[in-house]
Amino acid sequence: MKKTRLLAAGAVTLAAVIAMSGCAGGEAAPEAQPTTLKLTINTPPSSFAIGNLAGQDATLSLSIYDTLVMRDLNNELVAAAAESWEYSEDRRTLTFDIRDGQEFSDGSPLDADAVVASLDLARTGPSSQAAFASISAIEAPDESTVVITLAEPDAALLPNLARPFGAIGAPSVLTEESSQLSPVGSGPYVLDQDATTVGSEYTLTRNPANWNADAYEFDTVKITVIQDPAAVVSATQTGEIDYALVSPQEVNVFPTSEFASGENLPTAIGGLWIVDRAGSIVPALADLRVRQAINMALDRDGIAESLGGGTSTATNQVYSPVDGAFSDQLLDVDAYDPAAARKLLAEAGYADGFDITVPSTVISQTFESIITQQLGEVGVRVTWEPVPFQDFYSKVFAGNYGMFFMYNAISGSDALDTSAVLQGVFNPFNSTTPELDSLLDAANVAAEDDQPESYRAINEYFVDQAWFAPMSYSSPTYVVTRSVDYTPSTISTSSLLPWTPASSE
Template structure:
């Protein structure tokens, strides 16, 4: 059996020392009363919903991840750690996963968190159309032999399941209120914070108040956290300078000014992947995309380093693969596959029967704005005309409305990336594309229990994706986090978008 048990917990003395250290630091800027530290930071997009079945991973997690516990936690290094589940164990055939819950958890209304709450939430998310549904597709049934034991019976081994339970698929909702309309805006969760509805403005400002009775309250030094959605990057920059924010991301042109204003900069490389997902590989909406030569031509159209230098002022890394350099699926040699070659791209289009190019439509949302003109020009240079259709900020392109779309996706463990992009039901595979070679690799992966052997299969899947141009990765984005005196950003490229990436500076 494959079994996980938590490490020995810290002693009471160690916890006491930590609590004293946090309290002594005061709040951001050193202006807070002891024990009343606050944090205000900016993100670009608000959560689309706080309903467990409609949660989006990424920066929206800063809000919903504060209101809900997840069964498992992915730490700063991407390693899985106990959370609501203090231990878990797979059967030998990997078709049964048993999780043991903590016995000291309560919802924000005071009711205890039980295995029944986990069952109701998992089954509801699995059966409800939404961004998390496909992650739980292997769960046939959920048993609850006692109040703190959950048994997941699987139709087949699922190498992504444990990781999914550390993301939005693994939250625990209150079974008494989960179906109420109010859950989308003001849910009852078991997380370390509750939403202050009086001060929260949906779509703009989310005020979170810490629950001191939470089982892991010591991990959250900020009594009040305010998350502000500021789509305009200049407005976010100005909010930092005027003291409205304690933390936020800035680009290279703004870095010097915020440092002179007293902020500390922390650069995090490879935090997200900017790519064009070439989703319509069967040519259902855009017939040309069914030809691998067309997809390869799209990859050859981009001067990746030039884009990073011109748009991001060097803040990023060129890439032709969707795994970052820290991932065990990363293959250095693959980054040499698609050097900028517009002449060769035009030749490939002609060979595929498109000497005069073609026209397609792509969705235009908040995340593509910065690179939209560059994508338009680069593809026009090889004969492809892009018409942009405006869509809401929270919407990417994971529908069959468009043959391809730009996606700025957070780096994730390889099992999750594979599930999102290469599984037939993956949210980043909206047309459900399959391939015999890929299917064989996915079957091998599902049956593999040795981590090193699994990493080898991930690298094979990566090579398949690059060779067959399932997408056109352009850059690994780096991020500059600016933090005011008294606040420290401690996240890495593998860290979740979680309040715990912020700490009181020593």
């Protein structure tokens, strides 16, 4: 993509020189027309206030606010509002050098004090305090330096700073009620209040003062709230929006002369999450052989092919196949083998099988029949208990279930994905072991270049110990109008960088 865009830029430059040489009368070349990108989200943001930027698409907030670091199209962490950073040898102190001359959209300076004010607020914010729990202090020794001191090494800190948790807002309005709907940031775009209808459509205008403004080529971005997937398809067909996620079957309704299509990078892992590893409510799950048998009872390839809608690929790992922790060498561990699964259950003392109650939600219903059948064939008798989705999390946190079916979003960071499956709903019993704690400690103190190897060791532990029973990862299909170039990327739900005006070739 970069090579194409450079070639296109060279062609435009050559054309301009030829045009100028032929204009003996001095006629000015026409100005480039403003460009607009039209996207959609399914839920409007509940708030733009620092510390409350969660539970929503991150594209809006990370377009309005800058962060100390960001992810590029290759999913690498790169400099943003901070032009560089450095860890101390013990990985407990992180020092950032803030770019000079940055301003918020209200004209106030983005300096070290502004960064400290935002991050201190985020440390107590309901949506971000858990992400920054390892921070013990944030200081600004001078106007261009920020020093973060950690209570313990935390490999997830840098990637968390690239998320909305790390947004930097103008100090004058951080705690004002107006910040909920009228954010003041320094990002590549500014929220156009006059052209925005809260809850329905949000309009962004390009911020030429942003340090990275040249990387964002659209002058205006309109983001419309559309909750109905069928309405998204219709809006894309009629040109109301430029890009949409669709089913592989729906691609056929978009003429190839007007639309391009393709497959996004993996976005989520779906499967059975075995959470009661101590056997508190389901004693059988405490036995490794039982957890292995559950994994071996699942025909992952068959399930992905028959129920994945053409966007799923079988996996036995909780990490994205494009990230460092993933290992092809682990794919055959606990592979589909019902006979071996029955043998393991017998060895564990469950020759007659055992019963388990699992919550039935709108997320699991498509898979319930096949899971019941395949686990039942080896002796695991599943009863699905209907649970309204709004009650699912509270019931899981209350320790009502030893296992459930759910999807977990892939972040693009091994550290974040590890934290996600060891906290919250995916670990309601707070399971751990001395061996896992040792592996996590090693990953947290590892330098960036060494982290993939450290997280592969954690992944291997998860697979060998059958901590979970992942089934497949999802790679959604997209369509995009041919007036827009799109680069599939992990950051397509948090940045506008993947979209550019179509290059003329």
